[in-house]
Amino acid sequence: MKxxxxxxxxxxxxxxxxxxxxxxxxxxxxxxxxxxxxxELATLGVETIVGDIHDETVIQSAIQKVDAxxxxxxxxxxxxxxxxxxxxxxxxGKTLIFTSGSAIFxxxxxxxxxxxxxxxxxxxxxxxxxxxRVLINDYVIQSAHKNIRSIVIVPTxxxxxxxxLKQDSIQVPALLQFSKEKGFGIYFGxxxxxxxxxxxxxxxxxxxxxxxxxxxxxxYYAENGSSTIKxxxxxxxxxxxxxxxxxxxxxxAVNRFGAAGGYFGFASNSLCNSxxxxxxxxxxxxxxxxxxxx
Numbered sequence: 001m002k003x004x005x006x007x008x009x010x011x012x013x014x015x016x017x018x019x020x021x022x023x024x025x026x027x028x029x030x031x032x033x034x035x036x037x038x039x040e041l042a043t044l045g046v047e048t049i050v051g052d053i054h055d056e057t058v059i060q061s062a063i064q065k066v067d068a069x070x071x072x073x074x075x076x077x078x079x080x081x082x083x084x085x086x087x088x089x090x091x092x093g094k095t096l097i098f099t100s101g102s103a104i105f106x107x108x109x110x111x112x113x114x115x116x117x118x119x120x121x122x123x124x125x126x127x128x129x130x131x132x133r134v135l136i137n138d139y140v141i142q143s144a145h146k147n148i149r150s151i152v153i154v155p156t157x158x159x160x161x162x163x164x165l166k167q168d169s170i171q172v173p174a175l176l177q178f179s180k181e182k183g184f185g186i187y188f189g190x191x192x193x194x195x196x197x198x199x200x201x202x203x204x205x206x207x208x209x210x211x212x213x214x215x216x217x218x219x220y221y222a223e224n225g226s227s228t229i230k231x232x233x234x235x236x237x238x239x240x241x242x243x244x245x246x247x248x249x250x251x252x253a254v255n256r257f258g259a260a261g262g263y264f265g266f267a268s269n270s271l272c273n274s275x276x277x278x279x280x281x282x283x284x285x286x287x288x289x290x291x292x293x294x
Contacts (some may be wrong), residue, residue: 001068003029006031076103077132098150102196108263111229114193151216157172159293172232176236185242190230194228203222221277222274224288250263
């Protein structure tokens with residue numbers, strides 16, 4: 001494999017994966033919505049295709065020109081886009097890496113703690129709100145029967161400075177901004193809910209290893225540490241000289257971040273283990289502390 005198509009290449013994860021692949025002398029192609037970022041990406045050595053992720057003609061044409069696809073563009077909930085990509089890849093033997101999200105582990109615990117640790121061999125029985133994500137993951141994995149080397153990666157709370165055009169993640173910056181507005185680090189309910197986390201560069205390294213070594217029909221959880229939301233809030237208060245961390249209601253989280261963000265992104269648990277990726281792919285993440293990054 002030499003030529004890799006990345007959707008969501010202007011985003012945080014996609015841009016960092018692209019940078020890692022370019023360092024390893026892969027040819028990288030980015031599917032972008034418009035030409036706004038085309039020149040910036042060209043200076044990085046990225047070839048671009050302008051088109052809509054839901055235009056099947058664009059998808060089929062782009063996939064014909066590459067050896068593998070890494071799908072990041074708002075992918076976890078978009079069944080239409082991944083179906084088009086799988087239809088275009090069917091029978092080709094080419095590689096597809098799909099980006100999911102670890103909110104699938106959430107139990108809508110409203111800030112209460114659950115220390116149950118998910119591994120890839122534990123069947124998921126997701127809440128209704130996350131059921132479609134699990135169905136999409138299963139659909140991607142089963143596409144291995146269509147002669148597609150399909151792989152699913154499930155990132156947890158991602159932190160660190162991105163290497164692409166978008167340098168900031170979602171959860172920590174959002175919590176930081178809300179905390180600055182309130183004047184204190186914020187958590188929701190008891191804030192004892194736990195999220196596994198992973199540094200963006202370690203995550204991108206996992207994608208490269210999966211691209212090069214993973215078997216068809218594989219899934220990998222990506223984490224290297226964990227923290228409660230309350231502990232993250234307390235770290236924000238300390239590092240940014242804010243008032244001591246305080247609890248807000250889960251409803252305030254929903255009002256601020258939407259239902260999925262409030263109930264699952266900041267008030268549910270998302271705890272998993274990444275031993276499978278370390279054992280099968282030789283993945284060796286280097287960053288251990290989200291608190292140190294904050």
